[in-house]
Amino acid sequence: xRIPTYVRRSLLVGLIVSTLASAAAFxxxxxxxxxxxxxxxxxxxxxxxxxxxxxxxxxxxxxxxASGRVVIELNAAYAPAHAANIRTLxxxxxxxxxxxxxxxxxxxxxxxxxxxxxxxxxxxxxxxQGKSSLAAEYTRPIDSKLAFTRLPDIDGYAAQVGFSxxxxxxxxxxxxQTWLAHCYGMVGAGRGNDDTSGSGAELYVVTGHAxxxxxxxxxxxxxxxxxxxLLSVLPRGTGALGFYEKPEQRVPIKSIRIAVDVPAAERTNxxxxxxxxxLFTSLVEALRNRxxxxxxxxxxxxxxxxxxxxxxxxxxx
Amino acid sequence: xRIPTYVRRSLLVGLIVSTLASAAAFxxxxxxxxxxxxxxxxxxxxxxxxxxxxxxxxxxxxxxxASGRVVIELNAAYAPAHAANIRTLxxxxxxxxxxxxxxxxxxxxxxxxxxxxxxxxxxxxxxxQGKSSLAAEYTRPIDSKLAFTRLPDIDGYAAQVGFSxxxxxxxxxxxxQTWLAHCYGMVGAGRGNDDTSGSGAELYVVTGHAxxxxxxxxxxxxxxxxxxxLLSVLPRGTGALGFYEKPEQRVPIKSIRIAVDVPAAERTNxxxxxxxxxLFTSLVEALRNRxxxxxxxxxxxxxxxxxxxxxxxxxxx
Numbered sequence: 001x002r003i004p005t006y007v008r009r010s011l012l013v014g015l016i017v018s019t020l021a022s023a024a025a026f027x028x029x030x031x032x033x034x035x036x037x038x039x040x041x042x043x044x045x046x047x048x049x050x051x052x053x054x055x056x057x058x059x060x061x062x063x064x065x066a067s068g069r070v071v072i073e074l075n076a077a078y079a080p081a082h083a084a085n086i087r088t089l090x091x092x093x094x095x096x097x098x099x100x101x102x103x104x105x106x107x108x109x110x111x112x113x114x115x116x117x118x119x120x121x122x123x124x125x126x127x128x129q130g131k132s133s134l135a136a137e138y139t140r141p142i143d144s145k146l147a148f149t150r151l152p153d154i155d156g157y158a159a160q161v162g163f164s165x166x167x168x169x170x171x172x173x174x175x176x177q178t179w180l181a182h183c184y185g186m187v188g189a190g191r192g193n194d195d196t197s198g199s200g201a202e203l204y205v206v207t208g209h210a211x212x213x214x215x216x217x218x219x220x221x222x223x224x225x226x227x228x229x230l231l232s233v234l235p236r237g238t239g240a241l242g243f244y245e246k247p248e249q250r251v252p253i254k255s256i257r258i259a260v261d262v263p264a265a266e267r268t269n270x271x272x273x274x275x276x277x278x279l280f281t282s283l284v285e286a287l288r289n290r291x292x293x294x295x296x297x298x299x300x301x302x303x304x305x306x307x308x309x310x311x312x313x314x315x316x317x
Numbered sequence: 318x319r320i321p322t323y324v325r326r327s328l329l330v331g332l333i334v335s336t337l338a339s340a341a342a343f344x345x346x347x348x349x350x351x352x353x354x355x356x357x358x359x360x361x362x363x364x365x366x367x368x369x370x371x372x373x374x375x376x377x378x379x380x381x382x383a384s385g386r387v388v389i390e391l392n393a394a395y396a397p398a399h400a401a402n403i404r405t406l407x408x409x410x411x412x413x414x415x416x417x418x419x420x421x422x423x424x425x426x427x428x429x430x431x432x433x434x435x436x437x438x439x440x441x442x443x444x445x446q447g448k449s450s451l452a453a454e455y456t457r458p459i460d461s462k463l464a465f466t467r468l469p470d471i472d473g474y475a476a477q478v479g480f481s482x483x484x485x486x487x488x489x490x491x492x493x494q495t496w497l498a499h500c501y502g503m504v505g506a507g508r509g510n511d512d513t514s515g516s517g518a519e520l521y522v523v524t525g526h527a528x529x530x531x532x533x534x535x536x537x538x539x540x541x542x543x544x545x546x547l548l549s550v551l552p553r554g555t556g557a558l559g560f561y562e563k564p565e566q567r568v569p570i571k572s573i574r575i576a577v578d579v580p581a582a583e584r585t586n587x588x589x590x591x592x593x594x595x596l597f598t599s600l601v602e603a604l605r606n607r608x609x610x611x612x613x614x615x616x617x618x619x620x621x622x623x624x625x626x627x628x629x630x631x632x633x634x
Contacts, residue, residue: 105545105546105549106501106502106545106549138613138614153473154471154473155473156470156471156472156473156618156619156620157616157618157620183526184423184525184526185423193610193611195613208501208525208526208549209500209501209525209526209527209622209623210526210620210623211623212616212620212623213604213607213612213616213618213619213623215616216613216614217611217612217613217614228422228423229422229552229553232422232423232549232550232553233549233550233551233552233553234550235546235550236546236549236550287530290530293510294510294534295530295534296455296512296533296534297455297533297534299474299529299530299532301473301474301530302473302530303473303474303527303529305526306526306527306528306529306530
C-alpha cells in the first residue's frame with residue numbers, strides 16, 4: 001500500500017498494541033538481527049499500568065451528539081475559574097439542546113447559544129449559577145509543583161514547550177508564565193474584544209493546523225481526548241468565519257454532562273498516557289527520529305502539536 | 318459574537334476585500350485617528366493586479382467530485398517528473414471513476430486505485446503511457462532562478478523556510494537542497510518502502526496539522542488551491558490508517574482533468590497572490606504581529622504552515 005504511515009494524534013490502542021507487541025516479540029526471537037531503532041508503537045506496547053493515568057471523572061465532560069460522544073478533559077490547573085464555571089453551567093443543563101454554530105475549515109468548530117448576544121429580552125438562554133463573564137486565564141505563573149516535561153527542540157511561539165499532565169504548554173521563564181497551547185483538539189472559551197467577555201458558555205475546538213498565534217490571547221481550558229472526528233468532519237459553514245447561515249444547519253448537542261454525574265454503566269472510561277515518565281520521553285524521541293523502514297531522513301525534531309497523547313479504554317481493556 | 322477571528326488559509330476574496338477596502342477608506346477619511354497597524358485584510362485590499370498571478374492552465378488540475386470541484390496546482394519546478402506523469406495519467410483518463418480510499422483524522426485523505434497492489438492479473442487499472450514507478454523527487458538543488466521569499470523566523474524542520482511561487486518550502490544552504498513542505502492542503506505521491514515505488518497514481522492531501530516529519534521523505538507535487546473543505550470533511554475511515562473498510566464508503570472521483578483541456582466555459586479561473594512581492598512581505602508581517610483590536614499579545618512569529626495564500630476569481634471578478 002503506497003501510503004505515508006503515521007501514528008494518529010489520539011491513538012486508541014488495544015488491539016493495535018497487542019498486534020505490534022507480538023510482532024516485536026517475534027522479531028526479538030530471531031537470532032541477532034541488526035538492532036533496529038524501536039518505533040513509537042513498539043515503545044507504547046511496553047507501557048506498564050504506571051505509564052497510564054485514568055481521567056478524573058470530575059474534570060471530564062461528555063458532549064453527546066447524534067453521531068456519538070465527544071470526551072473532553074478540563075484543565076483546572078491552567079484555567080481554574082473557567083473549568084469551574086463550565087462545570088456549573090453543565091450541571092445547570094445550560095448546554096443541553098444548544099448547537100454547534102460554526103465550522104471553519106482548517107481552524108475551529110464552535111458551540112453555544114446562538115442568541116447569546118441578542119438584544120431582545122428573553123432570547124438568550126438564562127444562566128442560573130453560571131457566570132457570563134470571567135477574568136481571562138490566558139497564562140498562569142510557572143510553579144515547580146506543576147508537572148512539565150520539556151521537549152528538546154526549539155519552538156517559534158514560546159521560549160520553552162512541553163507537556164503538563166497531557167496538555168501541550170508553552171513557558172517563558174523570564175516572565176514566569178506558562179500557558180496552554182493551541183494544538184489540534186484543544187478547547188477554548190470564545191470571547192469578544194474585551195478580555196473579560198469570555199465565560200466558557202461559548203466553546204471552540206481547534207480542528208486544523210495549530211493557530212498558535214492565539215496562544216496567550218484567549219483562554220484555553222481543555223482538550224478533546226476522544227471523538228475529534230465527530231467535530232472535524234462537520235460541514236464547513238458558508239457564513240463569515242464559518243458560521244452556519246441557516247439555523248437548520250446547526251448541529252444539536254443532546255447534552256453535556258460531567259462524567260462523575262453519569263451512571264457508571266454509561267461512562268466512557270479512558271486512560272491517557274502519562275507525560276511525566278521515562279516512557280513518554282522515549283515516545284518523543286521515537287518521533288523525533290523515526291525508526292522503521294519507511295522513513296529515509298529523520299526529522300531530528302518534533303513540533304509540540306505533532307506529539308500524540310495516546311488514549312486507551314481504562315485498564316487497557 | 319465571542320469568537321477568535323482569523324483569516325482563512327485559502328481566502329477567497331472579492332466581496333470581502335471590497336467591503337474592507339471601503340472600511341479602510343472610511344477610516345482614513347476621519348481626521349487624525351491614532352495610526353492603527355493595518356490588518357492582513359486591509360493590506361490584501363490594497364493589492365494591485367501585479368500582486369496576483371493567474372494559475373497556469375497546463376499545471377492546474379480539476380478533480381470533480383459529486384460534492385464539487387477541487388482545484389490542484391502542480392509544481393513542475395520541484396517535482397517535474399511526477400507532475401509530467403500525473404498529466405499523462407490524467408490525459409489517459411486513468412483517475413476517472415477511481416475513488417478516495419482513505420481519510421485519516423488530522424492527517425491525510427488519499428485517492429487512487431484500490432486494486433493498484435492486487436496480485437490478481439487484470440485487477441489493477443492499466444496505465445498506457447503513464448509510469449507506475451518514478452525516481453523520488455524529495456528535494457531539488459537550490460537555484461537562484463527559483464523564487465524564494467524567506468520567512469524571517471526560525472523553523473524546527475528546516476534551516477530556512479519560505480515561499481516559492483506560492484508553495485511553502487524548506488531550504489538548507491549547506492546541502493544546497495530545497496523541498497516542498499507538508500502544510501495543510503499540500504498534495505503528494507504515496508509510496509511504499511522503496512523510494513521509487515511512487516508515481517503520482519496514488520495521491521494524498523494533508524488535511525490536518527502539518528506532518529512536517531514527512532518532508533524530504535516523500536514526493537510532494539502540488540497543492541490544493543480551492544476545494545479543501547470537500548476533502549477535509551470526508552468521513553474518517555475506520556480501517557487501519559483511516560482506510561475505508563467497505564468499498565461503498567469510498568468517494569467516487571468523477572474525473573480529473575487538466576484545466577487547459579477543459580472547455581473555457583467550464584473552467585474555474587483563479588488568481589493566486591504572488592509571494593515574491595513587497596505586498597506579500599507586508600502580509601507576512603501583518604500576521605507575525607497582528608493589528609486590529611482583538612489580539613492582546615503579538616506572536617512575533619509566523620510558522621510556515623500558518624501563512625495563508627490568498628485566492629480570488631481571476632481578474633478579481
